[in-house]
Amino acid sequence: MSEIQLFKVTIDNITIEVPAGTSILHAARQIGGDVAPPAMCFYSKLEGSGGKCRTCLVEVSKGSEKDPRPMPKLVASCRTNVMDGMEVKNITSPKVIDARAGIVEFLLLNHPLDCPVCDQAGECHLQDLSFEHGKADTRYEFQRRTFPKHDLGKYIQLHMTRCILCYRCVFVADQLTNKREHGILDRGDHSEIATLIEKNLDNDFIGNVIDVCPVGALTDKTFRFKNRVWFLKPMDAHRNCPTCSGKVTLWNRGEEVYRVTARKDQWGEVEDWICNDCRFEKKQSSDWTIEGPRLIDRHSVIAQGHYAGTVGTNIPTETFKAVHAGRDPKLLMDIHSVSEVNPTDIELSLINGPAHSNNFNSNKD
Amino acid sequence: MGRKLLLEKAHVPGIRSYEVYRREGGYASVEKALKTMSPEAIVEEVKKSGLRGRGGAGFPAGLKWSFIAKPEGVPRHLVCNADESEPGTFKDRYLMEFIPHLLIEGLIVSSYALGSHATYIYIRGEYAWITDILEQAINEAKANGFLGKNILGTGFDCEIYVHRGAGAYICGEETALIESLEGKRGNPRIKPPFPAIKGAWGRPTVVNNVETLASVVPIINLGGEEYATIGVGKSTGTKLISACGNINKPGVYEIDMTISVEEFLYSDEYCGGIPNGKKLKACIPGGSSVPILPANLLLKTAKGETRYMNYESLSDGGFASGSMMGSGGFIVLDEDQCIVRNTYSLARFYRHESCGQCSPCREGTGWMEKLLYRLEKGEGKSSDIDLLWDIQSKIEGNTICPLGDAAAWPVAAAIRHFRDEFEWHVTHAAEAQTSNFGLAHYADPIHVPTV
Known part of the structure; x- marks a missing residue:
């Protein structure tokens, strides 16, 4: 095998080496933390996704070692590959912060903000994004747009008003199923996700559109209004499924399985696609072999206080001892x-x- | 009187037919190019001519052609962009309607230069009758051996297909055009890869405007160096300007880019001044998406120099006090026109034509339209003006394709130059519904034409 060329890239003053052909977003994700730009439409496992939501815009202050000119515009980090010696500014660039605040405002402009009744609440990327970059108030004083309701069949619920038109679900249908039945109708701010003339989405893998949807536009009908995600316990489980990998996360309360999703990594992307049968039909604990609790980022609302002291999770470690050379905190007074x-x-x-x-x-x- | 290269023969009776066109010296460039020149020599000639893309951005055409990738065994395509949808621009329509063979001739030469054996004309859906004119011209050219297999016995094969769009402004953006040509939804692609590397069906593609490709004919006939002597500086050759609005003689004019804006606007040879003794208030010099200029900045630059009808002079002063040549849609507004209403109708257009793919353009254009509607109806607040400014600055430069910029610039320029008129719509809301803000100081000092 030939040597893979490594490019040196500096993002927010942190330098790493990544293989040639890596996007800025992936390089930033390797650094992690705040350096990774938010991505609403990009999905690593979907070819051709990204570039649409513009939340991942970054400033390239130095093009490369060979051509050190900065790029004139902010670029979408998910669709721009790194060059050797490139210098990127994400959170260190006021231009980026300003533009991102603008994008968040645009995305929320017509969003109904019905989080209290939305099944996605708690695991919604738009919620996280607006929490980090949004403003408390909107400057939009007009009626928000609405759409005629479309029925996508017995499994998938569409709320078009919540949609941010990331096109992920379109890519899922294109790349996972053999016939795409839904797509974008119309143009501009009245474009919508729909099937042309009411159709059921009934492919074996179409349920994955629920997992890729960054907002609550596509939700699980079998879980609709049943519970809030932060009251449920995510458990890794598997079964011997003839159509998919069978590796899922069960969302339990007590013994009852409320819903089944694919396992998502820290960027909200699924590890393996799962089939409709696993997702919608297997809602008994006896259907599954439980592996143990799913690790959820402890900043997530879902993780709050679920497993303190139980098996398989990490209690946040007390750092005092470590930074004070093994000394316990000194009490002023007992x-x-x-x-x-x-x-x-x-x-x-x-x-x-x-x-x-x-x-x-x-x-x- | 300036020299005419494109429209010189446009009004010869029967020029639409092959016989008359050929008798008038048509298809000479095809003979010259295919028989005596190599494709590289043509590209070199176009480079030497300094021809700039006539579609709006003004990118040097020869340079664009030299970028095309030439991988072994992969066909290349030339696509003619006839999706002329910019409000105020109708030059390509005129050219295709009156002298269609000129475009076909230019396409054959350009296809030879680029090695395209299947060349497409992507024409906007609304130009339905022009499709027929072009197809007839193609059939005539084919019958006479200028198209099809083994053109003029040189061994070069080329077919030209006319593809009708479905009436979307966005399909004038080259990557959206390619998507639409492939039969997909007309969403602009994310660049890179550029069409010159991966265009239609993943093959190297060059997309050029109708006028650019027609200009290849005089370049071959005259030679690149002589073509470059016409015009001034980097604005070489002739340019079609479609003039409309409050002028005595609206229409398409071919200019050689050395005349001043004042001459173009007031001389009888061109626009013929403003009717009914009205005064000039403002002008959009290059199609709806370029910044609007008030009268005093249109005729003279901020430095007090005369402004000329060419790429450099029109953009003198940047966006602060200049505009752009754009696609040559010269829209003139007299003292009776309301800038707020004008800006609103432009915003409405861009809102309607946004493809909805990326968020700033999709949401921002709609928001701007609503705010402008409110201001126009006298229901606005003075904070709306600042808000509009903020929205346009958040759209500009943050979108996938230039439509976001095109939507943002007119609003930005209108507020920049005509802010008091917007404020007047807020402070004198009732009055604004019945009367007009008028000329105010926009033509200060009031201009007295010399021609």
């Missing part, structure tokens, strides 16, 4: 040595109901 309130020998959790002074007094005797 409260128990000066106060009789809440003595340490009483286990509060064993008290039935709210604690009362009697509980303490009785213990004294």
Whole structure:
């Protein structure tokens, strides 16, 4: 095998080496953290996706070692490949921050902001994006656009008003199924996702459009209004599926399986596509072999307090000891040595109901 | 009177037919090019001529041709962009309607230069009758051995196909045009790869405007160097200008880019001045997407020099005090025209024509239209003007294709130069519904034409 050429690229003053042909976005994702630009329409596993939402715009302040001229416009990092010696500014460029704020405003312009009743809430990329880059208020004072309702069959629910026209679902249908039945109708701000003349989407793999949808435009009808995702426990599971890999995430509450999705990585992209049968029909715990809890980024609302102390998850490590050379935090004063309130020998959790002074007094005797 | 290269024979009776066109010296360039020149020599000749793309961006045509990739065994294509949809621009229509063989002749020579054996004319759907004219011209050329197999016995094969669009402005953008030509939705592609590397059906493709390709004929006939002597500086050759609006003689004029804007606007040979004794208020000199200029900045640059009808002079001063040559749609507005209304109707056009692929253009154009409608109806707030400015700055440069810029520039320029008129629409809302802001100081000092 021939040697793969490595390009040196500097993103936000962090230099890494990546193979030639890597996009700026992928290079930035290798660095990770805040350096990775947000991407609403790009999806690594879908060929031809990206470049449309413009949230991943970055400034290229130095084209390459050979041609150090900066690029005149901001470029879509998902569709621009790195060059040797390229210097990219993402969060360090005020131009990028400004443009991104503008894009977020545009994306939210006609978005209904019905997060309280949206099934995507909690795992919505637009929510994350507006939390990070959006403003508290909108300057849009007109009626938001609406669309006639389209029925896409018994599995997939379409809310066109929430759509940001990322085209991911179109690429999924093109690349995963043998016949695409939905697409973009019309043009401009009245373009919509629909089937031409009402049709069911009933391909074996069409359920994946739900997973790739960055917003709540395409949601699972079998999970519709059943629960909020942050009340559910994601569990990795698998089954021996004849059509797909069978590797999924189950979203449980107690023993009950509320929904099944593909496993998503930290960028919200699925690891393996799953079939409709796994996604919609296998909703019994007995259908699955449970592997263990799914790791969810601890900043996500889904992860809050789910597994503290249980198997397979990491309790956030206490960093104090590490940075203070093994020394425990120094207490200025031990409260128990000066106060009789809440003595340490009483286990509060064993008290039935709210604690009362009697509980303490009785213990004294 | 300037020299005419394209429209010289356009009004010879019967020039649409092959016989008359041939009698008038037509197809001489095909004979010269195919029999005596190599394809590389033609590209070199076009480079020497300094011909700039006539579609709007003004990119040197010879340079564009030299970028085309030539991989072994992969066919190459030449596509003629006849999707002329810019409001105010109708020069290509005139050329194709009156002298269609000139375009066919230019296409044959250019196809030979680029090695394209299947050449397409992508024509906008609304030009339905021109499709017939072109197809007839193609059939006549074919019958006389200028198209088809083994043209003039030189061994070069070429077919020209006319492809009708479905009436979308966006399909005038070259990558959207290619998508549409392939039978897909007319969404612009993300560049790179550029069409010269991967264009129609993944093959190297060159997309040129009708006028650019027609100009290849005089370049071959005269030779590139002589062609370059016409015009001034980097604006070589002649340019078709479609003049419209408040002028006495609207129409298509061929100019050699050495005349001043003042001469073009007021002389009887061209536009013939403004009718009814009205005064000039503003002008959009290059088709609807270029910045509008008030009268005082149109005739003279910010430095006080005379402004000429060429690429450099029209863009003198950048966007702060200049505009662009664009596609040559010269729209004149007299003192009775309302800039807010004009800007609104342009915004409405761009909103309607946005493909909806990328978010700034899709959402921004609609928002600008709504704000401008409100201002025009006298329901606006003064903060709307600043908001409009902010929106256009967020669209410009952040989109996939130049339609976003084209939508942003007219709004930006209107606010830049005519802000007091926008404010007047807010402060005198009721009055703005019945009367006009008028000339104000836009022509200050009031201009007295000398020609």
